[in-house]
Amino acid sequence: MKILCFTDCLGPGGAQRQLVGLAALLKKDNNEVAVMTYYDVPFYSSFLFQNNIPHILIPNMRFKFMRIYALLKYIYREKPEVVIAYQTHSAVIACLVKILYPKFKLLVSERNTTQKYGIKEWGYFSLYRWADYIIPNSYSQERFIGKNIPKLMSKVHTITNFVDTNFYISQPKDQKKENVETLKIVTIGRITEQKNVLRYLEALAKVRDEGILIKALWYGVRQGEEYYKLCIREIDNLHLHDIFSLNQETADVLSVYQAADIFCLPSIYEGFPNVVCEAMSCELPILCGDICDNGTLVTSGYNGLLFNPFDVDDIFGTIVKYARLSIEQKRQMAINSRKRAIEKLSPESFKIKYKTLIGY
Structure with missing residues (x-):
């Protein structure tokens, strides 16, 4: 045909x-x-x-x-x-x-x-x-x-x-360098108001001030120069350069997922987010807004945590809650993410x- x-x-x-x-x-x-x-x-x-x-x-x-x-x-x-x-x-x-x-x-x-x-x-x-x-x-x-x-x-x-679960896999355990002190958070998405970057930055500043060691990386295309400038200004104002970086999109997204501990998508609305599907397949726990279809992919406490994307304190509290889970709880969430990706996607x-x- x-x-x-x-x-x-x-x-x-x-x-x-x-x-x-x-x-x-x-x-x-x-x-x-x-x-x-x-x-x-x-x-x-x-x-x-x-x-x-x-x-x-x-x-x-x-x-x-x-x-x-x-x-x-x-x-x-x-x-x-x-x-x-x-x-x-x-x-x-x-x-x-x-x-x-x-x-x-x-x-x-x-x-x-x-x-x-x-x-x-x-x-x-x-x-x-x-x-x-x-x-x-x-x-x-x-x-x-x-x-x-x-x-x-x-x-x-x-x-x-x-999602191609044969391609999107976690890094082999003998290759993965774990740093239990610093939580590595990755986001992949366009730099737009829909993706809720500004509230996310505020939440990250509060997490840092709480004494949680984090490193957050965002990869994506900027769409709208004014909003991008607001994001850069907020990074400066909140002194986030040591813990957060905005990066251009990359073709090697697999390496990005494999280097992270968790995936976070703070959007205020989505369709059925492709990046969440890929991150789940790579055995990453998911932190994301309780909006649209996210709840069909993520169950709080099973393979990640959901938050109110309009509430900076709730985003902050959710990241802290995950950071304070035991190693075993985090590992089980990761396993559950991969399991759900295979079952549903x-x-x-x-x-x-x-x-x-x-x-x-």
Whole structure:
């Protein structure tokens, strides 16, 4: 079967990671798969090359609406039987093409949890009626659609993220250098208000002042120069340079996970966070906000701890609570994280759900 996967770019985001992973899984089933993007961000280009999946880049165009023409032209020429569009803007483009040329099956995937239902949201959800299936990657987004656009629910099939548990593994115990004195916390995520960096920084300062030895590292793309400057100013004001660092995104995320003791994601909203899935697979306990679908991944006291991301004191208290657990309690949380990743985040289950909708 001929399948086109369509999204904005091959950047280092969770949506892009899931899309290229899906393309590789479909390719292994002997489908003819291609990936198309309209921004030239090649973070996952090597992954596509290794899996023999062609990448089609729509040239930079003066007017954004020309992307509709470019996708339409490709679909008309190449005749893919199925198009899978990830993320809202890409899904809207694909829906408009479907109106003009309906001779393909269209699956659109929502990759975040919508926070309000205004005119803009009404516009793109109205276009989704042209899709054959709408695939949220979180149950919180499914509930949002059910509440605000119930007429679309017959098309909705939630498929949560997968993780390659054979790749995302903990560091072999004979290689891991443990420092029981200093707690190493890692976060991977865009530097945006959604990720709640400023409250997290305040909480880290309080943890340090409590006398807990920590080293926190954040890896991610900055999105919004003003917010990034606020974060840098807060790091200076709170004198956090000795315990916290902001780092650019890295292709070697496995090493980042393996060098950490715990993973923390302080976001105020999420879809189904890919980085939490990967960290769990790497046998890391998870500290994260009790929001959206996080509770389906993390059970407080089992494989991590949940906090109120709007409350600095609760973030602070949660980090301190984890730091004061016994070595055995921490080790059991780590084991439980890996166990849950294997149980809930299987690539095979993910592929089968898509295969059912695609129809091969």
